[in-house]
Amino acid sequence: EPEVTQTPSHQVTQMGQEVILRCVPxxxxxxxxxxxxxxxQKVEFLVSFYNNEISEKSEIFDDQFSVERPxxxxxxxxxRSTKLEDSAMYFCASTAGQGSPLxxxxxxxxxxx
Amino acid sequence: QKEVEQxxxxxxxxxxxxxxxxxxxxxxxxxxxxxxxxxxxxxxELLMYTYSSGNKEDGRFTAQVDKSSKYISLFIRDSQPxxxxxxxxxxxxxxxxxxxxxxxxxxxxxxxx
Numbered sequence: 065e066p067e068v069t070q071t072p073s074h075q076v077t078q079m080g081q082e083v084i085l086r087c088v089p090x091x092x093x094x095x096x097x098x099x100x101x102x103x104x105q106k107v108e109f110l111v112s113f114y115n116n117e118i119s120e121k122s123e124i125f126d127d128q129f130s131v132e133r134p135x136x137x138x139x140x141x142x143x144r145s146t147k148l149e150d151s152a153m154y155f156c157a158s159t160a161g162q163g164s165p166l167x168x169x170x171x172x173x174x175x176x177x
Numbered sequence: 178q179k180e181v182e183q184x185x186x187x188x189x190x191x192x193x194x195x196x197x198x199x200x201x202x203x204x205x206x207x208x209x210x211x212x213x214x215x216x217x218x219x220x221x222e223l224l225m226y227t228y229s230s231g232n233k234e235d236g237r238f239t240a241q242v243d244k245s246s247k248y249i250s251l252f253i254r255d256s257q258p259x260x261x262x263x264x265x266x267x268x269x270x271x272x273x274x275x276x277x278x279x280x281x282x283x284x285x286x287x288x289x290x
Contacts, residue, residue, distance in 0.1 A: 068220075097277075107221065107265065109277035120277060155220050162271065163228075165211060166278060168220035 066090045068169035070156050076175045077146055085141045085172045087156030096139045097157040097166065098131065100124070107155065113139065146176045180204055183266055183281025192290050196253040200266035200281045203247065207268040207279075210242050212251045215263045215283065224264075225251065256288045 069088045077083050089096050098110040112119040113131055130142045139158075143150055153173050157166040183200045190196055198212075208229055213221035225240040227233045233240045239252040249268075253260055266281040 070220075099278075106282050107267075107278075107280040109279075112277060122277070163209075165223050165226040167223060168213075170220040171218075173218070 068167055070169035070172050074173045080145050083143050085154050087139045088137050089158030093158035093160050095159045098141045099155045100152040102152045148176050151176045181279050181281045185282050187285040189287045194256050196256050198251040198264050198284050200249050206270040209269045210249050211267040213265040258288050258290050261287045
């Protein structure tokens with residue numbers, strides 16, 4: 065069964081550094097998302113992306129965050145200058161479109177020290 | 178009032194028991210309702226996807242939606258130790274597409290052999 069793949073599985077970085085989290089969505093899917101889950105808290109929406117542009121973003125997704133689909137298969141989340149509070153699991157998800165469920169990857173655990 | 182509320186548990190049952198998991202919500206615009214299963218350090222895995230009110234059955238799993246009460250349930254029959262995981266409810270108004278999912282906090286379930 066096709067799946068969403070994310071790399072790396074764990075990323076450790078120092079405060080102030082830039083990180084790029086990578087995702088390969090399911091190949092025929094059109095909508096792409098990033099969600100995050102701080103330890104012990106809910107899964108929270110960050111951003112949705114369709115047709116090479118952001119469709120919707122949450123208040124968490126400030127100017128430090130950006131997303132890109134650099135080619136036909138990858139979808140990336142960049143955090144420009146990481147903060148301690150960015151430590152979380154980051155999940156990529158994709159869906160074929162309206163009325164179709166989201167499928168999630170296994171996440172990247174980001175630790176900011 | 179929180180948008181989606183879910184009793185975090187933990188819930189511990191013997192193997193073979195019937196498990197009932199529930200969420201309530203406040204946003205009457207929600208029409209698409211999902212249950213995800215999340216194993217430790219893994220991404221949410223889609224279990225059930227339903228639209229509007231009613232029941233949906235898939236093997237040992239039954240999802241119920243009561244929009245008039247703003248209440249959704251997941252029943253697991255003949256529970257197995259492999260069902261031990263955190264169960265997340267999620268919902269949205271338009272389903273897939275560019276719209277975000279709103280998650281409950283998750284209920285941690287342990288099925289004891």
